[in-house]
Amino acid sequence: MQIFKKEKKVVELALRHADKTGESLAIMTAELKAVTAKELADLDDAAERVNELETEADALLREIRDLLYSGAYLPTIRGDLYRLLSAVDKVTNRIEGCLDFVSMQRPAHVDAYAAPFSEILDMTAVCYDHLKGALRAFLKPEGEVEEVREHSRQVSEIESQIDRRERALSIALFGSDLELAEKMHVAELLSRIVSISDQIENTADELQLLSLKSII
Secondary structure, eight states, X not given: OHHHHHHHHHHHHHHHHHHHHHHHHHHHHHHHHHHHTTOOOOHHXXXXXXXXXXXXXXXXXXXXXXXXXXXXXXXXXXXXXXXXXXXXXXXXXXXXXXXXXXXXXXXXSGGGGHHHHHHHHHHHXXXXXXXXXXXXXXHSSSOOHHHHHHHHHHHHHHHHHHHHHHHHHHHHHXXXXXXXXXXXXXXXXXXXXXXXXXXXXXXXHHHHHHHHHHOO
């Protein structure tokens, strides 16, 4: 019975960890939308809060690791499960890095591209919601494999749409009259935002592989 208590605790901690990432993404999205719309943004406080959430997420991941070392789950999937949750943690790291970049460097002229930035940010949030849905489905007592696959398919589709919008925005940006250094600064922000959905897709791929290994 003790082993099942440990697995239940891992599930609880994993979902809390995913929620921390979701909260970080929501904060980053709100602040970046405010910046691109030239609205009042409290970047320093937002960056500090996301840094705190990242630290809390790291603590949860360490607790999960300790439970896995102590015997939660079968030995054949412990490493894969920890790698999956570490991949979720990398999403948090990229969110933190993106918001820190804006907070510290304050790229100019992003307001000229407010609409496409806003669209990409919204799509990134939906992409993460599908990843979280896939994770919840996998962690159910019986594991909903088809639900995992459908959420993962949505992640891949949205990530492809984001890539297309990144290309269109890059073409518009480098065809503008901005100075090259200004173009590069805005492009760096775009790259950091898009890297979040890239990592979300990588994590969904990890999840699908683990789901296949778990099929009996």
